[in-house]
Amino acid sequence: xxxxxxxxxxxxxFLHALWNGxxxxxxxxxxxxxxxxxxxxxxxxxxxxxxxFPEAKVWPWLVASGIIxxxxxxLLTYAYEHGDLSRVYPLARGTAPLIVLCxxxxxxxxxxxxxxxxxxxxxxxxxxxxxxGVFSNGxxxxxxxxxxGAAAAxxxxxxxxxxxxxxxxxxxxxxxxxxxIDGLIFAAVMLGLRGTASVPRDRNVWxxxxxxxxxxxxxxxxxxxxMTKAPIALVAGLRETSIVFGVLIGWFVFREKMTRSxxxxxxxxxxxxxxxRL
Numbered sequence: 579x580x581x582x583x584x585x586x587x588x589x590x591x592f593l594h595a596l597w598n599g600x601x602x603x604x605x606x607x608x609x610x611x612x613x614x615x616x617x618x619x620x621x622x623x624x625x626x627x628x629x630x631f632p633e634a635k636v637w638p639w640l641v642a643s644g645i646i647x648x649x650x651x652x653l654l655t656y657a658y659e660h661g662d663l664s665r666v667y668p669l670a671r672g673t674a675p676l677i678v679l680c681x682x683x684x685x686x687x688x689x690x691x692x693x694x695x696x697x698x699x700x701x702x703x704x705x706x707x708x709x710x711g712v713f714s715n716g717x718x719x720x721x722x723x724x725x726x727g728a729a730a731a732x733x734x735x736x737x738x739x740x741x742x743x744x745x746x747x748x749x750x751x752x753x754x755x756x757x758x759i760d761g762l763i764f765a766a767v768m769l770g771l772r773g774t775a776s777v778p779r780d781r782n783v784w785x786x787x788x789x790x791x792x793x794x795x796x797x798x799x800x801x802x803x804x805m806t807k808a809p810i811a812l813v814a815g816l817r818e819t820s821i822v823f824g825v826l827i828g829w830f831v832f833r834e835k836m837t838r839s840x841x842x843x844x845x846x847x848x849x850x851x852x853x854x855r856l
Contacts, residue, residue: 583808586800587816593797595667595823598654599831600790602663607655609778612768613787614794615651619761621795622754629751636752639742643735644759650731651764652771653724661712661721664828664836664844668821669708669722672847673729675818676701678736697853704846711839749802757795818851 601610632640657666679694712719739756746752768776778784804813825844828834 580808583804583813584816587804587813588819590797590800590804591817591820592823593793593800594817594820595827597790597793597797598658598667598824599663599827600786600793601655602658602828602832603786606778606783607658608768608772608776609780609783610787610790611651611655612765612776613778613784614791615648615761615764617788617791618757618795621791622757622761624754626751626754626758629748629754632746632751632755636742636746639738639745640752640755640759643738643742643756644763646731646735646738647756647760648763648767650728650735651760652767653727653731657721657724657728660718660724662717662828662834663832664825664834664840665708665712665717666721666725666728667824667828668844668847669705669725670728670732671818671821671824672701672708672851673705673726674732674736675851676705677730677733681733681737693853697850700846700850700853702850704843704848704850707839707843707846711837711843714839715835715837753798753802818848821848821851 597614601607601614603610654666654670657670676698679698709722711717712722739752742756743749743752778787801813801817821844825836829836
């Protein structure tokens with residue numbers, strides 16, 4: 579992996595943690611996520627027009643991916659309403675690789691390698707410790723199902739996006755239309771759940787949401803580009819350093835409580851992700 583790819587993927591990891599932090603900044607997580615999804619959709623539409631219109635065989639993948647992405651954003655939004663960035667983000671990001679590896683072994687019959695088994699054990703232990711900290715520190719337990727649900731959705735869209743882009747034959751147009759569909763579905767879901775109260779009106783929230791959308795889209799584009807230039811496993815593993823950035827943002831920016839057990843559990847999650855990518 580060249581130095582250019584290495585530094586850009588690290589930048590993408592930081593941007594991913596940053597947009598999650600921006601969602602955490604807003605007084606209303608729903609409002610920020612609504613703007614993020616809408617702006618992403620507009621960016622996606624502009625990008626999509628630069629590519630040929632998707633064939634009929636691609637649309638089932640696009641719709642499925644859009645639904646899963648919307649579920650991910652909905653669950654993540656609710657998770658941040660009940661928990662800190664340094665608790666929710668590592669659970670959501672760290673659990674996803676564990677789900678993917680288990681699903682591959684169970685559904686596809688793929689035998690895990692020795693590093694993957696070791697990584698699974700580290701991931702599992704770290705996740706258990708981090709989730710257990712919710713009970714010992716008196717935090718809201720309602721964050722757990724939302725965080726784990728967001729992780730499951732992450733694992734789902736990761737597999738669907740990869741397969742869908744292969745069916746489409748290119749990633750750029752696929753990702754563009756994906757964000758258009760995702761934005762429409764997420765807006766419909768939030769309006770259904772919270773009505774007009776989900777519509778943002780504050781100017782500062784619009785600024786935060788737009789910045790989050792730009793960071794999110796740029797991060798996704800960098801990772802897709804890097805995977806065409808370097809081994810996918812190396813890029814995916816390096817991208818998970820976003821967990822570290824997320825924890826640091828929660829700690830230094832939001833002054834979230836950082837206990838020894840939280841640091842140990844997050845260290846185990848990061849180590850587990852890295853080992854499974856070896």
